[in-house]
Amino acid sequence: MREVDERSGTGEGALLTMRRASGLVPLSNFSDKIAEPERLRHYKLASPGQIVMNPMQAGNGMFAICRTPGLISPDYRAFELTDEADARYLIALFKSEAMRATFRAESKGLGTGTAGFLRLYPERFGSLFAPFPPPEEQRRIADFLDAYTAQVHRLVATKRRTIAALVERKRSITTNRLYVSGNAELPLAPRNPDWQLRAIKRIADISFSSVDKHVYEHERQVRVCNYVDVYRNDRVTLATPFREGSVTEAEYASFALKAGDVLVTKDSEDWKDICVPCLVADDVPDAVCGYHLAVLRPNTEQISGKYLYFSLLAAPTTWQFHKAATGITRYGVGKNEIGTAVIPLPSICEQDEICLALEEELASVDAAKDKVIREIDLIVEYRDSLIAAVVTGRLDVREAMIPSIEGDDLADHAATEDEDMEDALDAPD
Structure with a gap:
């Protein structure tokens, strides 16, 4: 080279x-x-x-x-x-x-x-x-891996479509629990007319994380919840694996993960991925919210973290964020756009009842989604181990049958890697 x-x-x-x-x-x-x-x-x-x-x-x-x-x-x-x-x-x-x-x-x-x-x-x-290896063996290895990864891409893309359908099912169930059909001017209205519509900034503190992916020895060593962790999970817990990172003490004080926080994606290559919510279910020691994310910390006297999460998932709130998103190469929303979005606000007691009902109703949807995500993880893990074995010669594929590739499967790479999202956000100019 x-x-x-x-x-x-x-x-x-x-x-x-x-x-x-x-x-x-x-x-x-x-x-x-x-x-x-x-x-x-x-x-x-x-x-x-x-x-x-x-x-x-x-x-x-x-x-x-x-x-x-x-x-x-x-x-x-x-x-x-x-x-x-x-x-x-x-x-x-x-x-x-x-x-x-x-x-x-x-x-x-x-x-x-x-x-x-x-x-x-x-x-x-x-x-x-x-x-x-000799040139002919390199070509043979590359041909084998092209055919194999094309099959993986097709399989993973199918599973991602299943996840998308499950997410929409969850959004529909949540929306129906919080809203009813209205008139032409207001297509959706709060299910209970006594519920007030409140701006998020009135009931939660909003902050944008400044924690990047660099690790510095002189800073506090932590684990960082990144964009993909929020995008693919409905909630993060003590058991959620995060990347290693480092922060200043001021950043740790502001962005340490606390039970009841709701994390949302504030930037994206696709406006449809703006403000995807994720609930922090536990206090997670030595873990912080990373860059490209916003932390919504609810005023617990007015709203619970669980209810805030469900209200952000509902279609009317999502629509407000999508409408507010701006950008050309990347879309994003500011604190004001998040803060001025309105959600229905029942009493704390009613919020707890709604959350309990939604958790029961959505349990099967969440279980199905988690199962498909685990399947994708296993497929990708096996793919990576097989590629490593082939390129280093531990697995000999010189005589292996190479299936033909039908269609432009290799063009669908973007559907196979969540990390492409973060690459897009962090790409150098």
């Missing part, structure tokens, strides 16, 4: 962005935003067949093949390959946990304090050793 650094000079061309699962893709696939060429003049040119690396995320497997010519962030690194190297094989190898661990170990810090981060420099990357 040889690094190339060719700058655009004009800023003309398709702007490419990198996702962990879907690779290096045109930004226009996700957004209608058109960047001014003047702003992109210093961007790098990437050509088909090159491998592109995000050096700050190499330890997380952020490598991709360039398939269409375009512009990439100046922070990315582009490499041309020799004739004996198959880019598909190398990408699978670089994403294996063994190589990712090596990349993490070889990454070096740059800067101090909150500006610090780890970066895999090209000279360190280029000096590393890795398994390198």
Whole structure:
């Protein structure tokens, strides 16, 4: 591999962005935003067949093949390959946990304090050793993995559609418990006309987390509840696994997870994913809310955390957030938009009765959703272990049957990885 650094000079061309699962893709696939060429003049040119690396995320497997010519962030690194190297094989190898661990170990810090981060420099990357079969074996391995992962993508995409249907079922049940059909001007009204409609800012404190993914030795070591943890879970508990992180004492005081808090997604690539709620069911020691999330801490004299969670899940509240979301490449809402959204507010006693009824009614839906999520986790875990075994030679697939791939299954990568969401939010400009 040889690094190339060719700058655009004009800023003309398709702007490419990198996702962990879907690779290096045109930004226009996700957004209608058109960047001014003047702003992109210093961007790098990437050509088909090159491998592109995000050096700050190499330890997380952020490598991709360039398939269409375009512009990439100046922070990315582009490499041309020799004739004996198959880019598909190398990408699978670089994403294996063994190589990712090596990349993490070889990454070096740059800067101090909150500006610090780890970066895999090209000279360190280029000096590393890795398994390198003959070209024909690389091609055979890559063909096998392409066919296998296409099947995985199809299976996982089907299961994600099942999850989406279950979420909508849960939203419908919750909405029907809190609202009734109204007239043309007000299609939905509180189920009990005595319930007041109250702005969220009147009954809960709202704060946006400043906790990023960097880990600094001089800060308090914690676990961080990130965007995906909230997006895929209805609630987080003591048993929920989180990533390692670090925070200042002030951040810990503000964003430590407390029972009754409701976490919501405040940014997204898709406006439909704005303000997805998640209930903090337990006090979780040494765990904090991460970036791209908002913490809603209810005034317990007026509203319970459980009821706040259900009210945010209901369709009328979701509609208010979606209507308020703004953005081009990424959508988001501010504190004011969250705070001014209104929800019906029964008495505390009625809230408890509603929550108990909803928990009983939704138990089967939640169990089905959790089951499908566990199935996806097992499928992805097995996929990763099989790929690692194949690219390192522990599993010989030279004589394996390679099924034909029907349709454009490989284009559906985005449906297989929740982490693509965080990649989109954290992508460098």
